[in-house]
Amino acid sequence: MAGKLTRSNRAGWLFALPGFSLLFLFIIIPFFFAFWLSLTNQRLVSPNPTEFVGLKNYSELLRLSVLTLEPERDDAGQIVRDANGEIRYPRVRTITRSGDFPEYRGMREWFRWQSGENAKVVVASNVVFMKALTNTLTFALFIVPLQGGGALLLALLINQKLRGINAFRTIYFMPVVISIVVISLLWRFIYDGEDGLLNNILAWLTFGFFEPVDWLGKSDTALGSIIAMSAWQAVGFHMVIWLAGLQTISPTLYEAAAIEGASKWQTFRYVTWPGLRNTAILVLIVITMQAFAIFAQIDVMTNGGPLDSTQTLVFQAVERGYGRQDISGGSTISVILFVMVLMISAVQGILTRERT
Amino acid sequence: MATLKLKDFRKSFGKVEVIKGVDLEIGHGEFVVFVGPSGCGKSTLLRMISGLEDITSGTLEIDGRVMNDLPPKDREVAMVFQTYAIFPHMTVRENMAFGLTIARASKQEKQQKVAEAARILQMEHLLDRHPSQLSGGQRQRVAIGRAIVRNPKVFLFDEPLSNLDAALRMDMRMEIGKLHEQLDATMVYVTHDQVEAMTLADKIVVLKDGRVMQVGTPMDLYHDPGNLFVAGFLGAPSMNFLQVDVQTVEGDDAKVGNAALKPINVAHKDRLNGSGKAILGVRPQHVEAAAPGEGMLLGTVEFAERLGSETVVDMVLKDDSKFIAAFNEDKVFEPGQTVDLVFDPAQAHLFAPSDEVETVH
Ligand SMILES: Nc1ncnc2c1ncn2[C@@H]1O[C@H](COP(=O)(O)OP(=O)(O)OP(=O)(O)O)[C@@H](O)[C@H]1O
Ligand SMILES: [Mg+2]
Numbered sequence: 001m002a003g004k005l006t007r008s009n010r011a012g013w014l015f016a017l018p019g020f021s022l023l024f025l026f027i028i029i030p031f032f033f034a035f036w037l038s039l040t041n042q043r044l045v046s047p048n049p050t051e052f053v054g055l056k057n058y059s060e061l062l063r064l065s066v067l068t069l070e071p072e073r074d075d076a077g078q079i080v081r082d083a084n085g086e087i088r089y090p091r092v093r094t095i096t097r098s099g100d101f102p103e104y105r106g107m108r109e110w111f112r113w114q115s116g117e118n119a120k121v122v123v124a125s126n127v128v129f130m131k132a133l134t135n136t137l138t139f140a141l142f143i144v145p146l147q148g149g150g151a152l153l154l155a156l157l158i159n160q161k162l163r164g165i166n167a168f169r170t171i172y173f174m175p176v177v178i179s180i181v182v183i184s185l186l187w188r189f190i191y192d193g194e195d196g197l198l199n200n201i202l203a204w205l206t207f208g209f210f211e212p213v214d215w216l217g218k219s220d221t222a223l224g225s226i227i228a229m230s231a232w233q234a235v236g237f238h239m240v241i242w243l244a245g246l247q248t249i250s251p252t253l254y255e256a257a258a259i260e261g262a263s264k265w266q267t268f269r270y271v272t273w274p275g276l277r278n279t280a281i282l283v284l285i286v287i288t289m290q291a292f293a294i295f296a297q298i299d300v301m302t303n304g305g306p307l308d309s310t311q312t313l314v315f316q317a318v319e320r321g322y323g324r325q326d327i328s329g330g331s332t333i334s335v336i337l338f339v340m341v342l343m344i345s346a347v348q349g350i351l352t353r354e355r356t
Numbered sequence: 357m358a359t360l361k362l363k364d365f366r367k368s369f370g371k372v373e374v375i376k377g378v379d380l381e382i383g384h385g386e387f388v389v390f391v392g393p394s395g396c397g398k399s400t401l402l403r404m405i406s407g408l409e410d411i412t413s414g415t416l417e418i419d420g421r422v423m424n425d426l427p428p429k430d431r432e433v434a435m436v437f438q439t440y441a442i443f444p445h446m447t448v449r450e451n452m453a454f455g456l457t458i459a460r461a462s463k464q465e466k467q468q469k470v471a472e473a474a475r476i477l478q479m480e481h482l483l484d485r486h487p488s489q490l491s492g493g494q495r496q497r498v499a500i501g502r503a504i505v506r507n508p509k510v511f512l513f514d515e516p517l518s519n520l521d522a523a524l525r526m527d528m529r530m531e532i533g534k535l536h537e538q539l540d541a542t543m544v545y546v547t548h549d550q551v552e553a554m555t556l557a558d559k560i561v562v563l564k565d566g567r568v569m570q571v572g573t574p575m576d577l578y579h580d581p582g583n584l585f586v587a588g589f590l591g592a593p594s595m596n597f598l599q600v601d602v603q604t605v606e607g608d609d610a611k612v613g614n615a616a617l618k619p620i621n622v623a624h625k626d627r628l629n630g631s632g633k634a635i636l637g638v639r640p641q642h643v644e645a646a647a648p649g650e651g652m653l654l655g656t657v658e659f660a661e662r663l664g665s666e667t668v669v670d671m672v673l674k675d676d677s678k679f680i681a682a683f684n685e686d687k688v689f690e691p692g693q694t695v696d697l698v699f700d701p702a703q704a705h706l707f708a709p710s711d712e713v714e715t716v717h
Contacts, residue, residue, distance in 0.1 A: 250439065250441070252437050252439050252441040253441055253443065255408050255435070255437070255441065256435070256437065256441040256442075256443075256502075257454075257458075258407075258408065258427070258428050258429070259406060259407075259408070259428045259429065259433065259434065259435050260429065260454050260455040260458050260502075260506065261427075261428070261429025261430075261455065261458050261459065262458050263458075266458055270443065270446075270454070270457075270458075271443065274443070274444075274445040274446075275445075277445070
């Protein structure tokens with residue numbers, strides 16, 4: 001018995017070998033490699049030898065401080081205001097470039113807010129990274145309910161015995177099969193500021209009253225546009241996962257609910273949704289992880305612009321690592337991203353844990 | 357409690373007619389059992405009453421009110437399914453209170469009704485468990501509890517005990533019987549277990565291919581089956597059928613016999629068709645062994661099953677037909693041995709010849 005077991009075990013490992021070696025080669029080794037690189041000053045091509053720099057890369061990305069600016073006062077001690085009546089403050093760079101405050105050296109203003117007479121200014125050592133971070137988080141925050149909820153809605157609609165329902169399934173799933181690069185290119189035309197499809201439709205719906213918007217060219221619409229398009233693109237994929245989940249719910253449970261007089265909503269609340277629990281966890285985690293990896297749309301559609309309003313972490317990692325040949329900087333971003341996704345997944349795992 | 361009336365009930369799935377005109381009346385507090393072979397439409401009939409399937413034609417009345425187009429909840433019925441259909445993510449208490457939750461009843465009402473149902477089913481100690489922590493029998497009890505809490509006019513059961521093992525099935529069968537007495541409710545019960553049908557029913561409805569074959573009390577059907585199908589369907593082992601020739605008919609009796617059977621007089625009940633042929637039904641339990649040479653039938657033993665309380669013997673008669681005898685004592689039979697058999701003609705049944713004999717067995 002034992003002999004047979006070990007023999008078949010060895011065969012098992014043998015079968016797993018090709019898969020494992022690929023995983024090892026392209027996932028595990030690069031991961032440790034990135035971790036190591038993030039502690040050095042490695043560049044893509046460089047005549048200088050690589051040096052170990054400790055956590056310098058991390059502090060360069062993550063350093064944040066809050067400065068308090070007091071209003072400028074004239075000789076009489078009155079607050080100086082400009083023509084619009086706004087209070088005048090000393091410029092941030094008088095601090096960040098001053099020799100008196102070496103701890104703020106090289107930092108730039110990220111954003112500020114008013115606190116009484118004073119202004120509080122958040123300065124960051126790498127403002128672009130901070131923008132990429134917040135954009136990525138915003139993207140994830142919106143895409144999870146949009147994509148997950150939209151997919152569930154479609155799945156519920158499609159999970160009916162209607163004539164021609166297969167055509168709808170195919171249509172909703174189609175964007176998933178098409179390359180994201182192609183889709184991004186197409187949506188660039190849709191979002192075009194001059195003669196884009198979206199502007200045309202909106203103009204037509206409002207009888208020409210709608211002012212054309214350059215959706216991807218304005219910093220307050222660019223990220224939203226990319227969120228909408230991304231939600232649309234992958235909604236079909238998650239629809240299929242929800243559908244699989246719906247099929248696992250026993251039809252007699254619905255019949256029991258019908259006999260007890262449950263309304264459509266009550267049936268969803270008491271039968272469907274609890275039955276989709278595990279599917280929901282899967283969808284949640286998959287969408288979150290995909291959201292944090294957003295890259296292709298940015299690369300094709302906006303290049304992170306305008307005014308860094310669509311910078312994302314992976315885009316930054318690639319841009320630094322290859323665009324600016326700063327491999328160690330790119331690696332550092334990757335490691336930070338990894339830690340974030342790990343933590344979020346862990347938190348989701350804990351929050352959705354079975355409580356019985 | 358309620359009365360039910362089914363008038364010319366029909367159901368088609370697409371072009372296939374599955375229920376082909378069923379007329380049935382069910383009285384207050386009656387326990388009615390639908391039996392029949394697999395696929396005969398028992399479940400479909402029950403689901404039409406519950407409202408889970410719509411009624412193609414005919415009318416359904418509950419307490420004199422036509423219910424055809426009402427959704428399930430407005431028919432005031434409760435249903436217990438073979439697969440329990442209890443909600444896995446809810447506790448027993450929540451499951452039983454489900455109907456009240458749906459109706460937004462007060463906490464107090466829920467508490468009280470669930471407690472009452474749990475008391476009836478003796479499962480107070482299980483109320484806070486989840487279904488995964490229950491045995492099959494306990495799960496089915498939860499489903500029954502949910503039905504009780506609903507306080508329906510009619511209880512519908514679709515093979516509720518089929519997923520349970522034999523011992524548990526017997527316990528639950530008795531409990532359902534007790535429940536019926538206690539609640540004094542109208543119940544319609546689908547099963548293909550004869551014992552369930554015989555022990556529980558006030559009235560059995562035998563179905564075949566979407567038609568009612570016979571309706572009556574269990575003993576009526578057993579002792580006086582109206583047709584070959586019912587005769588062959590009820591009772592285990594099932595009734596023996598002998599192809600006999602009708603020799604004479606005098607008043608209520610006909611004299612029948614064949615190569616294997618010495619002529620006997622049997623009540624014909626106006627079921628002969630004048631062809632001179634007939635089928636004689638004899639229950640295996642109604643046969644007794646006789647002294648050699650004094651039997652009405654002579655059988656050659658093929659094999660015997662000794663069950664302790666009973667001995668079931670498969671035999672071949674002189675005309676090569678099969679015959680089963682069940683003796684209610686433990687007896688040894690050797691294959692090849694011949695046995696003389698007698699039975700009381702008053703307990704035999706005469707039917708018109710038909711090709712149904714084949715399908716029954
Ligand atoms: N939804 C349906 N669509 C088409 N045909 C159906 C459907 N439901 C049942 N039938 C058919 O109707 C007939 C009766 O089915 P039904 O389920 O009522 O049988 P049953 O007597 O309950 O059998 P069983 O003892 O196996 O449960 C069967 O021939 C079945 O194939
Ligand atoms: Mg059935």
